[in-house]
Amino acid sequence: MEDLVAGLLAGKVRSLAKAITIVENDLPGKREILKSIYPKTGHAYLLGITGPPGAGKSTLTDKIIAHLRREGKSVAVIAVDPSSPFSGGAILGDRIRMQQHALDDGVFIRSMATRSHLGGLAKNTVDVIHLFDAAGKDVIIIETVGVGQDEVDIVRIAQTTVVVMVPGLGDSVQISKAGVMEIADVFAVNKADRDGADKLLSELKAMLDMIKDEVKPEIFRTVATDDVGIDELVAGIFAHGKRVEESGLIEKKRRQKAENELRAYIYDMIMERAQGLEAYNDVVSRVAAKQETPMDGVEELFTELGIRIQEEKNAEED
Numbered sequence: 001m002e003d004l005v006a007g008l009l010a011g012k013v014r015s016l017a018k019a020i021t022i023v024e025n026d027l028p029g030k031r032e033i034l035k036s037i038y039p040k041t042g043h044a045y046l047l048g049i050t051g052p053p054g055a056g057k058s059t060l061t062d063k064i065i066a067h068l069r070r071e072g073k074s075v076a077v078i079a080v081d082p083s084s085p086f087s088g089g090a091i092l093g094d095r096i097r098m099q100q101h102a103l104d105d106g107v108f109i110r111s112m113a114t115r116s117h118l119g120g121l122a123k124n125t126v127d128v129i130h131l132f133d134a135a136g137k138d139v140i141i142i143e144t145v146g147v148g149q150d151e152v153d154i155v156r157i158a159q160t161t162v163v164v165m166v167p168g169l170g171d172s173v174q175i176s177k178a179g180v181m182e183i184a185d186v187f188a189v190n191k192a193d194r195d196g197a198d199k200l201l202s203e204l205k206a207m208l209d210m211i212k213d214e215v216k217p218e219i220f221r222t223v224a225t226d227d228v229g230i231d232e233l234v235a236g237i238f239a240h241g242k243r244v245e246e247s248g249l250i251e252k253k254r255r256q257k258a259e260n261e262l263r264a265y266i267y268d269m270i271m272e273r274a275q276g277l278e279a280y281n282d283v284v285s286r287v288a289a290k291q292e293t294p295m296d297g298v299e300e301l302f303t304e305l306g307i308r309i310q311e312e313k314n315a316e317e318d
């Protein structure tokens with residue numbers, strides 16, 4: 001285990017791959033590894049890339065990787081598999097899209113499900129990010145199809161989030177939908193070679209103009225397939241990171257990040273234990289049959305787990 005950690009910290013690909021397997025599968029040694037590496041994390045730049053299916057996120061990521069590699073930066077990518085765990089289609093697509101980097105030791109690409117089986121950001125995703133970070137990756141890119149809860153959670157831990165948009169998807173709907181405005185630090189209007197890019201751009205600008213007193217997200221036109229606009233986009237991404245750092249928001253972001261990690265863990269761990277209880281299925285049945293409120297169900301499960309709940313606290317205060 002010590003050798004594994006040492007190898008990981010030295011950035012050895014094999015150690016990293018092994019550690020990821022342990023972490024992803026909750027194998028023995030996971031906790032020990034995470035404990036040893038945690039203090040060494042916090043250096044990587046976490047970049048979230050999200051947007052509708054087929055917007056060109058993987059193609060953009062591929063070009064961003066190439067750009068970063070030319071600057072001598074090492075990169076890790078977590079491509080979130082949006083499809084069922086059984087199809088594997090998206091994973092294959094991502095691999096092919098980023099194939100040019102397959103033999104590059106400075107690039108590590110991993111496809112995984114960020115969604116925990118319980119919903120929300122899987123704690124394992126966060127842990128794999130820590131492994132990449134400890135292994136010295138300069139930039140960690142997380143590609144997700146959005147915008148759902150996973151994306152919002154990822155945004156909370158990423159330094160900068162790029163929302164990729166494409167012309168022709170019902171532009172104003174695309175923009176106003178699902179909190180895109182809230183999560184975007186930078187917009188990439190991709191497939192700008194297609195009709196409607198200008199229209200999307202002006203609609204986007206109009207929407208941003210309605211935000212007052214805030215640093216507005218920058219918008220970039222890109223044609224990922226032709227490597228057009230990538231240099232500007234990458235510069236825009238790091239400019240955003242710098243603005244955050246200089247604005248003093250970085251401390252707030254750090255706390256937010258820590259809270260989000262804790263949330264992922266609390267949720268997963270408590271749910272796992274609750275589902276492991278014999279009473280769990282009975283409680284579900286009773287709540288489904290309206291014989292019991294969810295709150296009472298939770299109380300029952302929590303009591304069995306030895307977790308005191310609010311009710312008791314209130315009683316003490318009375």
Ligand SMILES: Nc1nc2c(ncn2[C@@H]2O[C@H](COP(=O)(O)OP(=O)(O)OP(=O)(O)O)[C@@H](O)[C@H]2O)c(=O)[nH]1
Nearest residue numbers: 053054055056057058059190191192222223224225
């Ligand atoms: N015309 C045009 N096509 C593009 C551009 N960028 C990507 N594409 C194409 O769009 C398709 C989807 O690209 P991907 O990079 O797989 O998109 P994605 O957002 O990663 O897709 P999912 O991960 O499946 O959601 C591919 O056929 C790309 O070649 C672009 O700028 N212009």
Ligand SMILES: [Mg+2]
Nearest residue numbers: 057058094143
């Ligand atoms: Mg993709």
